[in-house]
Amino acid sequence: MRTYRVAIVGTGGIAAIHADNLARTGGRAELVAACDVDQGRLDSFAAKHGIPNTYLTLAQLLAEAKPDIVHLCTPPMFHIDQALECLEAGVQVLSEKPPALSLADFDRLETAQARGGAQFTCVFQHRFGDASAAARQLIGGPGFGRPLVARCDTLWYRPDSYWDLPWRGTWSAEGGGPTMGHGIHQFDLLLHLLGPWEEVTAIAGRQARATSTEDLSAALVRFSNGAVATIINSLLSPRETSDIRIDCEFATVELSHLYGYSADNWTITGAPGHEDQVAAAWNGKPLERGSGHSAQFLAMYDALDAGRPLPAGADSARQTLARCRHLRVRLHRAVRAPRRHCPRPPVLRRHGR
Template sequence: MAQRSYRTAIVGTGGIAGAHARAVRDSGRGRLVAAVDVDTDRARAFAAEWDVPRVSASLSEVLRAEDLDLVHVCTPPGTHAGLAGQCLAAGVTALVEKPPVVSLAELDGLVDAERGSGASVATVFQQRFGPGAGRLRRMAAAGDLGRPLVATCLTQWYRDDAYFAVPWRGSWRSEGGGPTMGHGIHQFDLLLSVLGPWREVTAVAARQARRVDTEDVSMALVTFENGAVATVVNSVLSPRQVTALRFDYEHATVELEHLYSYTDADWRVTPAPGHEAVAARWAAAPVPGGSGHSGQLAAVYRALDDGEPPPVTLAGTRPTVEFVAALYASAFTGERVRAGAVPPAFAARMDGTGPPWR
């Protein structure tokens, strides 16, 4: 039986939009019918490259004119919540690039809007869907790895001053934060998806070298409800770039090292003495492909087929956004912050009462 094809628009035709268009094309399940950008020349060039029939500067115009099933929101972060809200009001599901919002209050506002709509908002957290991630979660849930004990999550990237010359970058209002919000979020979202609910955060954040309003590096110590402890580092100051996650369980260490996208080959399992079978179980079911947008988009289509909210839902996104708010609150107040107890100022804005360098 033929699978349904989903009529799709992309709003925001900058760099990341190409990854979305490629995932739609390669899926064979989506049809790009509109490209939306306030820069219509850029939108026309994008439409020509990806064979998109309609170009517009207005998402609301496209929502009125087209019978859409899905909108990919690929604009700067400060616009995400408003555009996702437009989609919900029109009854169209939105797939929103990270970070989905620039504050915890914005996310909760979308939750309220979603309740009054027949549509959903999903966040692009594609690292959750890459090869190895699902296997790690399954083996951990089955008890194959024993108790989680220690973890590290490193996003040590390099972005120079020219990168931040783009007007919306490095601003609390338009980006919601620095590398914590815009770079490390994919990696610690994967960490949280593996280790489960976090309990408490103690953090520091600093503006060391870049001429921006936000931090350019942050570090956090995290405790989890299951007793695990973790370190999270987010940096745009690191000339030797690396993305690395390490999970130390009772029975094995599971490691992932890559830069922007991973495959099965980027994972390594080191069993504890007496638990050599763990490595064999890990290697028994290799998964092809990488951790790009295609894996999550396939899951989105399956959910739409079944009439279900697509992953990652706002409920599934909230722990990650709350973690960001808690990290900034701890860094700027010097206090530990528990889950469910983010100070109101930091729920309203990620910089809360203000960074010490302001």
């Protein structure tokens, strides 16, 4: 097994999670460089995580550190151009979400990937726990039966101070509110479990926060397999939770967690008359490993070792991005119904993938 040279670009809050999880990969990764435009923050980050080389520009990092993989931990508006720069240099890219702010930008990324030998993948760490792998295999099969109806909620809370960073809450920098920046992880897992979506009807609104983007959204989604799901994304919910429920012919699959899960966060309930069948199917699967960044990193290294496409790669990331882009609504001003005093968000309807 090869040890990969890894660099982190952007040393804000999420970068520490990447550095800590790289240290948990059992020697599969060597963190050789970091890059940031803020020299003081960069130096502090490098000292804390024992990173030998620091750079103020991505171009210099690529030329001198010669990493195998670059982790993009920068604000969302920088992801696409930095990913293109890495791909054109033949360097693998692992980007924080969202992978791009528009499907047109994502087209550019796929074109660059097709031209060279490097690949792009996005951080969708919830796909990589053992329980999600087991659920994905059993949903739609003889163990659990066909999926029928589902619910996917990302109900989080962010105070006004969360938006003190000038790029947060803007369309140009984030491409949306909780739909693109928060609920995207849960919906990506739902897609991973249920497969491609066919149709979405959605509303999005700005209820309480002084942002340009939405602070909540709700959607009704129909999947290619016929399943129907409701999806709610909120940053206004004091009791925070991240929930998925999928009702199949023979079983209900439930996941309740916040930012990551273990097998204990999953509940499987058999339909009357199918309890033993469902329990045997679920308990026969390995369930030791929880979700997390290190699990995705290891899956990436295994794919590179074997010459396979990267997991959570461009094709599947596009499916998740497309749904989020179709759901979100631009709200440049409050929209109010006549003779009412409460905001009434407009309705967005989109059909197709």
